[in-house]
Amino acid sequence: xxxxxxxxxxxxxxxxxxxxxxxxxxxxxxxxxxxxxxxxxxxxxxxxxxxxxxxxxxxxxxxxxxxxxxxxxxxxxxxxxxxxxxxxxxxxxxxxxxxxxxxxxxxxxxxx
Amino acid sequence: xxxxxxxxxxxxxxxxxxxxxxxxxxxxxxxxxxxxxxxxxxxxxxxxxxxxxxxxxxxxxxxxxxxxxxxxxxxxxxxxxxxxxxxxxxxxxxxxxxxxxxxxxxxxxxxxxxx
Numbered sequence: 001x002x003x004x005x006x007x008x009x010x011x012x013x014x015x016x017x018x019x020x021x022x023x024x025x026x027x028x029x030x031x032x033x034x035x036x037x038x039x040x041x042x043x044x045x046x047x048x049x050x051x052x053x054x055x056x057x058x059x060x061x062x063x064x065x066x067x068x069x070x071x072x073x074x075x076x077x078x079x080x081x082x083x084x085x086x087x088x089x090x091x092x093x094x095x096x097x098x099x100x101x102x103x104x105x106x107x108x109x110x111x112x
Numbered sequence: 113x114x115x116x117x118x119x120x121x122x123x124x125x126x127x128x129x130x131x132x133x134x135x136x137x138x139x140x141x142x143x144x145x146x147x148x149x150x151x152x153x154x155x156x157x158x159x160x161x162x163x164x165x166x167x168x169x170x171x172x173x174x175x176x177x178x179x180x181x182x183x184x185x186x187x188x189x190x191x192x193x194x195x196x197x198x199x200x201x202x203x204x205x206x207x208x209x210x211x212x213x214x215x216x217x218x219x220x221x222x223x224x225x226x227x
Contacts, residue, residue: 032214043118043205043218044156089155093214099146100216102155 002028004103006090012109013080021075021106023090030092033066033073034100038087047088048075080110115139116208118219125196125226132192133222135206141186142208146216147179150203162189196226 003026013019023033032051036044050057050066050073057064063076077084087107091100115138125131135145144163148156160181162168168181180192189208193200203223207216 034215036218041203041221041223043116043207043221046215046217049215099158099161101158104155 002026002101004028004090004092004101006088006103007106008104010107010109012111015081015110015112017080019077019080019084019108019110021088021090021108023073023075023103025071025092025103028071028092028101029094031094032092033064034091034093035062035064035073035075036089036091038089038105040087044089077108080108082110082112085109114210114215114217116142116206116217116219118206118222120222121220122223123225125224127197127226128195130192130194131196131224132190133204133206133224135189135191135208135219137187137208137210137217140208140210142189143186143211144209145183145189146207146209147181147189147191148205148207150205150221156205159191193224196224198226200224201226 005024034049035047038044048064050064052068061078065074087105089105090103093100117136119134147159149159150156158171159174160168160170162181162183164183164186170176178194183189203221205221207218209216
């Protein structure tokens with residue numbers, strides 16, 4: 001069955017450092033992968049989408065890589081700030097506006 | 113742009129009653145809306161996919177007679193939890209997709225507590 005795994009433990013880093021979050025998947029051939037941010041008691045907020053034929057995508061301090069051979073995506077936040085503290089979810093989709101399958105999320109805490 | 117609202121944000125109801133949750137796309141037309149449920153410390157689980165003007169498609173294990181979905185217009189979808197029980201207590205989140213876009217925009221969620 002399909003499985004999407006993210007760092008199960010919380011990630012604590014110091015302000016200014018680069019945070020790297022991992023999303024691994026098995027038994028799935030996604031057309032694209034998305035990253036979302038979720039704050040406690042709130043709905044997810046869309047951050048980035050990367051397609052299967054793209055290796056890397058950037059948006060301001062965010063960078064996403066997608067390796068379909070390794071079946072892995074890495075999500076980087078450079079120059080991290082305490083305001084970046086949240087849970088980050090990866091989600092996979094097959095395209096055509098079809099449904100997304102979400103990972104369990106990684107909680108990031110950026111400390112002063 | 114791409115704002116999705118949900119109402120109510122919180123609701124407490126007694127066991128056996130029904131609760132309706134509304135999901136609206138405020139600044140775009142949503143051909144497809146999705147309903148998710150999220151239990152504490154867990155990820156989002158898709159319940160159903162709703163296309164405007166047609167019947168919703170439910171995920172395996174989700175009772176369609178218990179979770180009634182209506183998508184009567186391009187900006188509104190409703191989820192009605194019928195005969196609610198304490199185990200239905202959860203965080204319900206909707207999302208909307210514009211046209212054939214792969215991006216989904218989520219509402220702020222509705223916290224349902226059944227006593």
